[in-house]
Amino acid sequence: MTFEQLITLEMIVEKGSFKAAAEALYKTQPSLSVAIKKLEEEFDVLLFNRDEYRPTLTDQGKTFYRWAQNCLRTFRELEVKGKELGKQAIEPRLNIVLDPLVQFESVQPVFEARSHLPSVTEFSFQTETLDGGMQFLIDGEADFAIAPKINEDERIESLPFAKIKMIPAVAKKLLKNESVDYNWLRNNRQIVVSKNGGKNFDPSKAPKGMFSDGPKCFVTDHTLKRNLVVNGFGWGRLATYEVQNELRKGTVIEIKHDSIVPITLNLHIMRSKLKPMGPVAKIIWEQLLKQCESLPSNTKKSKKKN
Template sequence: MSMISKSDQVNSQMTLDQLIALDAIVAMGTFRAAAERLNKAQSAISHQIRKLEAELGFDLFSRDGYRPSLTTEGEVFYRETARVLEQVNGLKSVAASLRSEQEAMISVVMTATMSLDPILTVLGDIGRRFPATHIRVATEMMGGPLARLMEGDADLIISGLAGVPLEEVETLPVDTIIIRPVASPSFPAAQRVGIRSRREMQTYTQVIVSGTGGQDFDQSRDLLSGGQRWTVSDFEAKKSVIKAGLGWGGIPVHLMQQELANGELVQLTVEGYPPRHTEIFAIRRRDMPMGQVMSRLWDDLKQARQSMPEPDSNRWKS
């Protein structure tokens, strides 16, 4: 039964705000959460949707359950809404670029698990093209890059997608990294070949790296529960502790190629801890306008990715 009342059957014109409200409800799951996200009263969001439904002539949401769910017609309409909002965001970026001046500084924050090499050429070209712009490049651990982006302290991050609110960002694939569990050849778990069980590995010290994202952006991966842990600040410290035979842990392969080659570190095969392949992306917020330099950097990253072959995970294998 339609929820549209006769009082709602008035002449109206579809607005961008109505489409944004629809998108927020679908993304957040409730009218209340959508209102909080858009910093509006819930009654205002409900009114916008009622007016939109009145103009369309059908219900967008079924309100029978605890959470609103899209009707069949609503699902079709929402798919088109998402395309329209994508185009609107693109127009906003173009307009911002056209009216912008060269930024005094752009901030790029990278995950410490990745090498700078895949983007150095692009950054170098940007630096030569825009010598008046200071390019700040920083590295952060775990959820640190995402925290800097969402807090407005980074224009661009190079990171994995764990925890990233995809509806709020644009992404470009950059590279793939592999993290493997390793230990010193003198470490007890490395003394024989074969798969080490989780129970056995819980008797050894696992070395982990602390995140820099704070509580709201904390990320914990590849942790074995129940065992002793050492926490260090970065991968170089982690590698030193593991090389000293004081524990085991996962390290990006590109950061330990020399140690693997000369035998200072050996790979472990651990139950429930396979080598982890992580896709790395360039990520920017949709609601942050791009100036001339950021627009050029984003376009250059896109062109560089299109001209590269698909990431070959075998290049990191030892």
């Protein structure tokens, strides 16, 4: 059994066919068939049922594949650690993805520590909404992300960073002297952040907290969403910290209605376990962890655990 055979097995299962797997691995389809055949002969086990149009794992194949995934994961993590332990040049560039609701002041000290960071390393910051930050890590296009952790993924190392309270808000000039009831919500547009601007929008995959009825205005940028809400173009959920002055002045009002209650956005600091960290990345990650642990909410949690 070889590592390449396990990679072949994994790709066939993921892609659903020998042909698609061969294209993904830049190999010929016959070479993949031979690799799987040798694997089956070595252990005298039938991994795939080939009677159907698409190859499907047999019961024995499912068990073998589950253990193969464990082996592949361990090998890849070992490969990453080996690269980190070896001699690496200083990274020329690091890419950091931030959710638009991250308050940069909370991480600014990490990137201002010039005595710890070589001046030759360039930094690239970009904002991504919803699951964008986590997906960039999985795709290997980012080194770190501070964003919502959409789901558990064994490839991602993470630590809770901040809880952002999102309240349904509306400008006083849009609300006027009306009270918010179901009919008001149905007749006034909700401002919603969508990665593709609402194109081909599927209601069944609506973002958390979106009101099911009523007109919508889709935007791709959270800052634009805030400006539209504050200026009375529609209503929408905003972080309490970003409208605290308007709430105090009374120019923005929190909507009180059972169907659109406040929600909490949980942000995590994250990195991919499968992407080796060079010397600068290690410094940044260690500083991010320290910064995270120093935040009041996380400090309280750690004391409770002790």
